[in-house]
Amino acid sequence: MSTAVSPLAVPFPDMPPIAGVAFATAAAGIKYRDRRDVFLALFEAGTTVAGVFTRSKCPSAPVDWCRAALAGGSARALVVNSGNANAFTGKKGRATTEAQGALAAEVAGCRPDEVFIASTGVIGEPLDAAKFAAVLPEAAQRVAEGPWIDAARAIMTTDTFPKGATRRVKIGETEVMINGIAKGAGMIAPDMATMLSFVATDAAIAAPALQAILSDGVEASFNSVTVDSDTSTSDTLLLFATAKAPGATLITEPTDPRLEDFRLALDEVLKDLAIQVARDGEGARKLIEVRVFGALSDASAKRVALSIANSPLVKTAAAGEDANWGRVVMAVGKAGEPADRDRLSIAFGDIRVAFEGERDPDYSEAAASAYMKNDEIVITADLGLAAGKARVWTCDLTKEYVAINGDYRS
Amino acid sequence: MSTAVSPLAVPFPDMPPIAGVAFATAAAGIKYRDRRDVFLALFEAGTTVAGVFTRSKCPSAPVDWCRAALAGGSARALVVNSGNANAFTGKKGRATTEAQGALAAEVAGCRPDEVFIASTGVIGEPLDAAKFAAVLPEAAQRVAEGPWIDAARAIMTTDTFPKGATRRVKIGETEVMINGIAKGAGMIAPDMATMLSFVATDAAIAAPALQAILSDGVEASFNSVTVDSDTSTSDTLLLFATAKAPGATLITEPTDPRLEDFRLALDEVLKDLAIQVARDGEGARKLIEVRVFGALSDASAKRVALSIANSPLVKTAAAGEDANWGRVVMAVGKAGEPADRDRLSIAFGDIRVAFEGERDPDYSEAAASAYMKNDEIVITADLGLAAGKARVWTCDLTKEYVAINGDYRS
Numbered sequence: 012m013s014t015a016v017s018p019l020a021v022p023f024p025d026m027p028p029i030a031g032v033a034f035a036t037a038a039a040g041i042k043y044r045d046r047r048d049v050f051l052a053l054f055e056a057g058t059t060v061a062g063v064f065t066r067s068k069c070p071s072a073p074v075d076w077c078r079a080a081l082a083g084g085s086a087r088a089l090v091v092n093s094g095n096a097n098a099f100t101g102k103k104g105r106a107t108t109e110a111q112g113a114l115a116a117e118v119a120g121c122r123p124d125e126v127f128i129a130s131t132g133v134i135g136e137p138l139d140a141a142k143f144a145a146v147l148p149e150a151a152q153r154v155a156e157g158p159w160i161d162a163a164r165a166i167m168t169t170d171t172f173p174k175g176a177t178r179r180v181k182i183g184e185t186e187v188m189i190n191g192i193a194k195g196a197g198m199i200a201p202d203m204a205t206m207l208s209f210v211a212t213d214a215a216i217a218a219p220a221l222q223a224i225l226s227d228g229v230e231a232s233f234n235s236v237t238v239d240s241d242t243s244t245s246d247t248l249l250l251f252a253t254a255k256a257p258g259a260t261l262i263t264e265p266t267d268p269r270l271e272d273f274r275l276a277l278d279e280v281l282k283d284l285a286i287q288v289a290r291d292g293e294g295a296r297k298l299i300e301v302r303v304f305g306a307l308s309d310a311s312a313k314r315v316a317l318s319i320a321n322s323p324l325v326k327t328a329a330a331g332e333d334a335n336w337g338r339v340v341m342a343v344g345k346a347g348e349p350a351d352r353d354r355l356s357i358a359f360g361d362i363r364v365a366f367e368g369e370r371d372p373d374y375s376e377a378a379a380s381a382y383m384k385n386d387e388i389v390i391t392a393d394l395g396l397a398a399g400k401a402r403v404w405t406c407d408l409t410k411e412y413v414a415i416n417g418d419y420r421s
Numbered sequence: 422m423s424t425a426v427s428p429l430a431v432p433f434p435d436m437p438p439i440a441g442v443a444f445a446t447a448a449a450g451i452k453y454r455d456r457r458d459v460f461l462a463l464f465e466a467g468t469t470v471a472g473v474f475t476r477s478k479c480p481s482a483p484v485d486w487c488r489a490a491l492a493g494g495s496a497r498a499l500v501v502n503s504g505n506a507n508a509f510t511g512k513k514g515r516a517t518t519e520a521q522g523a524l525a526a527e528v529a530g531c532r533p534d535e536v537f538i539a540s541t542g543v544i545g546e547p548l549d550a551a552k553f554a555a556v557l558p559e560a561a562q563r564v565a566e567g568p569w570i571d572a573a574r575a576i577m578t579t580d581t582f583p584k585g586a587t588r589r590v591k592i593g594e595t596e597v598m599i600n601g602i603a604k605g606a607g608m609i610a611p612d613m614a615t616m617l618s619f620v621a622t623d624a625a626i627a628a629p630a631l632q633a634i635l636s637d638g639v640e641a642s643f644n645s646v647t648v649d650s651d652t653s654t655s656d657t658l659l660l661f662a663t664a665k666a667p668g669a670t671l672i673t674e675p676t677d678p679r680l681e682d683f684r685l686a687l688d689e690v691l692k693d694l695a696i697q698v699a700r701d702g703e704g705a706r707k708l709i710e711v712r713v714f715g716a717l718s719d720a721s722a723k724r725v726a727l728s729i730a731n732s733p734l735v736k737t738a739a740a741g742e743d744a745n746w747g748r749v750v751m752a753v754g755k756a757g758e759p760a761d762r763d764r765l766s767i768a769f770g771d772i773r774v775a776f777e778g779e780r781d782p783d784y785s786e787a788a789a790s791a792y793m794k795n796d797e798i799v800i801t802a803d804l805g806l807a808a809g810k811a812r813v814w815t816c817d818l819t820k821e822y823v824a825i826n827g828d829y830r831s
Binding site: 066067068069070099100102103104135136241242243323324330331333336337341342343344345346347349352353355367369408409410412413416417 | 475476545653733734756775827
């Protein structure tokens with residue numbers, strides 16, 4: 012497995028504390044030696060929660076647990092581990108989540124359905140609940156309001172850098188913070204695109220409104236990023252709202268106009284984290300943004316954009332710095348969405364390479380090839396039919412991706 | 422670009438002549454130097470034809486041409502070139518197919534709509550019709566009944582070995598031959614899975630019946646093979662029936678019981694060719710057969726099988742000889758088809774690795790890992806729900822695939 016940091020990595024931001032959130036990390040030895048692989052967060056009473064999960068038909072035991080716990084709308088603890096996904100582990104897997112829930116409820120002084128659980132790593136290996144019993148009570152004794160980078164590091168698997176995002180924003184007169192962390196590098200595709208992401212705010216928002224805001228926010232962020240078209244059994248995004256910002260008053264409607272800036276800021280945090288996942292795509296050396304315009308609808312545009320972003324031939328061309336726009340035509344054509352070959356235009360960056368169904372008359376192979384040497388590439392396809400548009404992010408497909416994934420378990 | 426022959430290559434079969442078919446190859450210098458890149462076949466009067474094409478929304482000019490020509494049901498000439506796909510070439514591309522059609526009609530002494538055209542290679546580059554004018558009249562002077570391997574070689578692009586299949590079978594008392602050739606190594610996915618394949622028989626079958634038989638035959642062959650999930654703009658499968666077998670009488674109904682053995686033999690030829698395409702998948706070192714049982718329907722089983730066969734994580738695990746059945750669970754889950762995690766069983770070859778939603782109690786990592794060292798791997802997923810089943814073929818995803826496709830145009 013590669014240990015080099017992605018050339019597309021961005022620095023971890025300076026993340027201030029969130030009132031009502033305290034956490035600690037611990038080394039439970041689940042898979043990795045000599046690193047912290049468990050993240051325990053405790054939330055003060057009154058914290059609401061929302062979540063979005065993988066659409067896999069074979070979800071992990073922790074995903075089942077969280078879906079059930081979400082019904083209560085209240086959160087007091089979050090337990091995350093890396094190294095083992097507790098997925099496809101049958102009855103043993105369910106017993107482990109139950110033990111984790113009971114244990115965390117005990118240390119947090121709450122009900123089990125106020126405990127949220129996420130696991131990431133190898134599928135199909137039993138996850139030993141005793142590993143958590145050995146570290147959670149001790150970790151609960153030393154929870155603190157930071158540093159968030161420790162949490163981001165504890166949840167990493169094949170990630171090469173910790174991922175965080177933060178925003179400060181006002182809800183009416185109340186200033187609130189939003190902090191988020193994420194992990195994910197492969198097995199990344201809608202829906203959900205992330206593997207794991209946890210976002211916390213000190214805003215005061217009722218659980219149903221929080222869920223509506225979060226579900227809306229994932230579409231243009233985590234559901235618009237793909238590394239390899241593979242969808243994890245474990246993908247989990249949780250948003251916790253502690254209501255502890257000074258002066259916060261409870262908002263119950265997602266459409267409340269006071270939430271407008273908050274929603275924009277949350278969307279930015281989610282998009283920032285999602286793009287960091289693409290930046291850390293396994294073996295990635297280039298970040299690719301795919302923009303589709305002129306489709307019959309936004310949904311149609313998104314399917315075309317994902318067809319381009321998931322195409323191994325487009326992604327290997329990017330890796331080879333080859334302005335091979337013929338493969339973009341291919342990917343538009345295979346999407347199955349309404350398209351008219353003779354109205355299609357394609358650009359790499361600002362360089363239009365194809366126009367109305369054939370090579371642009373002004374096409375310069377040299378200019379297009381020079382553009383492809385950039386670390387960040389924008390591919391635009393204009394279908395020329397109507398006003399539907401979409402934007403998704405992916406990375407190139409390199410030999411390093413094959414190396415990482417051909418030798419992941421060993 | 423690699424020049425090594427795929428380790429999964431199979432020998433070209435001994436292919437006897439087909440009465441009523443004569444052909445020649447020529448070096449037109451379309452892209453390659455010093456190799457024959459044009460294949461001209463002439464069919465005697467009375468030859469019927471059927472075809473199946475890419476479902477790409479951006480098909481190549483030759484695909485448009487063939488679709489229109491098929492309406493006549495009669496074939497006298499076939500012109501194929503490698504090196505340039507004549508795809509996304511706009512009006513120039515259409516003009517080239519028209520020139521090719523007129524030229525071949527002249528040398529064959531037939532109508533243009535009895536000419537069939539296929540092109541494979543780079544997309545978006547204009548294809549110069551003059552290249553054909555320079556070689557077709559001369560090639561038509563030296564057509565012969567063989568050798569078929571020359572035709573198979575002339576249509577290759579990144580293929581590392583020529584692909585052919587042949588069967589002898591009876592229709593009633595008449596003995597007939599079926600010969601087929603194919604090319605394709607990447608950009609291979611349903612529908613159609615092949616890039617180009619041409620099959621000829623001396624049977625006498627009316628065009629509508631021939632079309633019904635061919636359309637039926639592709640489902641379990643070319644539409645069940647995938648290399649990289651990418652669908653070409655140019656995929657073309659044509660079946661020609663010359664009616665020149667001694668004693669052949671015209672059959673007009675696809676359900677005619679005399680066709681039973683013929684249909685089986687044709688299905689075998691198509692499947693043989695399709696699997697050869699997977700064997701020559703770009704960079705392939707392992708042939709992977711995915712079998713799905715227990716789905717709600719055959720169609721559902723096929724979608725699950727293709728989800729497994731197209732998963733980069735399954736394919737890189739195979740490349741790494743890693744018995745990573747967790748990724749098979751992932752791929753079943755992401756297919757979106759009805760599945761119940763707790764009834765799912767997975768096997769590599771005869772080694773059951775997962776049973777009823779968890780690791781098989783008798784699982785032996787050593788035995789599974791040893792099995793993965795084979796050149797040919799069978800992955801079986803039993804969903805345990807109903808009787809739907811499907812079988813598809815693919816290959817592993819290697820660094821060589823990335824190398825070939827990261828540097829294809831240069």
